[in-house]
Structures are given as C-alpha cells and as structure tokens.
Amino acid sequence: MSLGHVAIIGYGAIAQDLVGILSGAGEGAPTCISLLVRQERVSQTHEAVRSLYASASVLQITSDVDDILGAAPDVVAECAGHEAVGKLAPAVLAGGVDLVVSSVGALADEAVMFEIQSAARGSGAQCLVPAGAIGGIDALAAARLSGLQSVSYTGRKPPSAWAGTPAETLIDLSALTEESVFFAGSARDAAQSYPKNANVAATVALAGTGMDETQVRLIADPSINENVHEITVASDASDFSMRFVAKPSKRNPKTSRSTVYSIARAVLNRGAALVI
Numbered sequence: 001m002s003l004g005h006v007a008i009i010g011y012g013a014i015a016q017d018l019v020g021i022l023s024g025a026g027e028g029a030p031t032c033i034s035l036l037v038r039q040e041r042v043s044q045t046h047e048a049v050r051s052l053y054a055s056a057s058v059l060q061i062t063s064d065v066d067d068i069l070g071a072a073p074d075v076v077a078e079c080a081g082h083e084a085v086g087k088l089a090p091a092v093l094a095g096g097v098d099l100v101v102s103s104v105g106a107l108a109d110e111a112v113m114f115e116i117q118s119a120a121r122g123s124g125a126q127c128l129v130p131a132g133a134i135g136g137i138d139a140l141a142a143a144r145l146s147g148l149q150s151v152s153y154t155g156r157k158p159p160s161a162w163a164g165t166p167a168e169t170l171i172d173l174s175a176l177t178e179e180s181v182f183f184a185g186s187a188r189d190a191a192q193s194y195p196k197n198a199n200v201a202a203t204v205a206l207a208g209t210g211m212d213e214t215q216v217r218l219i220a221d222p223s224i225n226e227n228v229h230e231i232t233v234a235s236d237a238s239d240f241s242m243r244f245v246a247k248p249s250k251r252n253p254k255t256s257r258s259t260v261y262s263i264a265r266a267v268l269n270r271g272a273a274l275v276i
C-alpha cells in the first residue's frame with residue numbers, strides 16, 4: 001500500500017509547508033503532487049516550486065480543476081479558502097475523489113454544505129475534516145455518540161493576527177493593553193465572520209453540537225505570541241477541557257503552525273497500512 005497522486009488546492013502558507021512535508025515523508029511520500037493555483041499565480045508557482053523541489057515529483061501546476069481531476073489523484077487537499085471550497089469542492093467530490101478540507105468554516109454556509117454532501121453521496125467520495133489547528137476532535141466526536149450537553153470553543157490570538165478582520169471595527173487592536181473578547185456567539189457566525197481565523201470553531205461544531213449550538217468566544221490578547229485554542233465539553237461519557245498553545249505559522253500569523261501537520265497526517269494516512 002502506498003500513496004500515489006496527491007493534489008493540493010492553493011499554494012499559500014499551509015500548502016507550501018504541506019508540499020515540503022509530503023515530499024520529505026520517505027517511504028510514505030506520494031509518488032507525485034499536483035497544485036491547483038489561481039490563474040495569475042501559475043507561472044510564479046512554477047518558479048517557486050522549481051527552485052525548491054528541483055528533483056521532486058511535482059507533476060503539474062494548473063488553474064483548471066479539470067486538469068487535476070483528469071490526472072485522477074488519490075486525494076485532494078484544499079488549502080486555499082472558503083471561496084475555493086464553495087467553488088471547487090463539489091466538483092472534486094462529484095469526480096469521485098476524496099477531499100481533505102482546511103477551510104472548514106466554508107461548511108457553515110448551508111448551501112455549500114448541501115452541495116458538498118450531495119456530491120459526495122452521489123459519487124461515494126468522502127469529504128474529510130481534519131482536526132486542523134486544534135486537537136481532541138476524536139474525543140469530541142466519540143463523546144457525541146454518548147450524548148453531549150455542551151461544547152464551547154475559545155480562540156485567543158495576538159492582536160496582529162486579527163488584522164484585516166471585523167475585529168478591527170470593534171476594538172482598537174493596536175491600543176490593547178489587556179485581552180478583549182470581541183466576539184461571543186455561535187460557531188456558524190464565528191466561521192462566517194472570521195473566515196481566516198475561525199475554521200477551528202466550525203470543526204469543533206461539526207464534531208460536536210453543530211454550528212448553531214456550539215458557543216464560541218474570540219479574543220485578542222496582547223500578552224501572548226501564540227494562537228491558543230481551548231475546548232470544554234460536557235457529555236454523558238466524559239467531561240473534558242483541552243488547551244492548545246500553537247506557534248503561529250512562519251508564513252501566515254493567522255494560521256497555527258500545527259495545522260499543516262494535521263492536514264499532512266490526514267493525507268499520509270491515505271497510504272498507510274496502519275492508520276492512527
């Protein structure tokens with residue numbers, strides 16, 4: 001058993017790290033990797049990949065999802081954004097190819113969720129949601145089978161990680177001297193209002209009590225340099241709290257460095273005889 005062709009949508013912070021991790025995975029490495037990038041980034045991505053992976057097996061770089069599907073990848077990993085999920089995920093799944101999603105918050109849009117599930121049911125392919133920046137999703141999804149009483153998620157990041165988000169209109173990020181809870185509400189609202197920062201809220205919601213019942217707080221905290229993710233769960237099987245202190249990605253401070261390893265694990269497990 002081995003991993004064949006892996007296609008990746010996007011070539012930003014997570015995708016660039018993912019290509020490096022997959023290429024360096026030794027015996028578990030895929031035989032080839034394809035990249036789907038925006039049309040205007042095709043030649044720039046060719047240059048970047050050629051200089052980094054001169055001898056590696058990047059099969060093709062394209063902006064056309066049909067090129068990717070035509071090459072029959074074993075799995076596609078989306079590392080691009082909510083818009084890309086809405087636009088491309090149904091086509092990938094309808095083409096019978098399993099999809100690992102990073103931009104999980106896109107599933108907070110009921111129309112996108114419906115299209116994805118319809119496409120997957122129609123072809124038999126699966127949309128796979130990895131834990132991403134957080135952990136404990138296995139425990140939460142298992143506890144759900146016992147009955148859940150409550151699930152809450154708190155995302156805490158340095159003020160600079162909230163730049164370019166609606167938090168800027170709610171608080172003065174540059175003047176904060178102590179933590180500020182600028183959002184308290186449902187996972188659905190969090191994921192849709194903070195598409196680059198609250199995908200984890202959607203993941204927790206999908207594993208637990210759903211987009212509308214999962215309570216989310218988002219915090220800008222000038223006293224930290226890391227992205228801190230906390231979940232608190234009450235269930236019939238167990239009650240637990242978990243706290244993850246993630247270093248920010250070197251390429252994108254909004255993104256926890258832990259995320260790509262979770263995506264890579266989901267991809268590499270596709271070719272593993274023992275899956276953990």
Ligand SMILES: NC(=O)C1=CN([C@@H]2O[C@H](COP(=O)(O)OP(=O)(O)OC[C@H]3O[C@@H](n4cnc5c(N)ncnc54)[C@H](O)[C@@H]3O)[C@@H](O)[C@H]2O)C=CC1
Pocket residue numbers: 009010011012013014015036037038079080081082083084087101102103104131132133134195196197199200203249251252254255256259
């Ligand atoms: N599930 C989780 O726990 C986490 C999810 N994320 C999400 O993962 C996604 C990727 O994150 P990063 O790599 O840090 O973001 P990034 O902004 O560094 O990279 C995204 C890349 O995707 C490209 N892109 C956007 N739309 C595209 C399309 N339609 N087709 C092809 N390429 C497209 C952009 O040009 C950009 O290069 C984001 O949506 C982010 O919010 C990030 C952290 C944690």
Ligand SMILES: O=C([O-])CC(=O)C(=O)O
Pocket residue numbers: 133195196197198199200201227246254255256257259
């Ligand atoms: O990586 C993180 O810290 C979490 C994140 O951005 C998200 O959930 O979208």
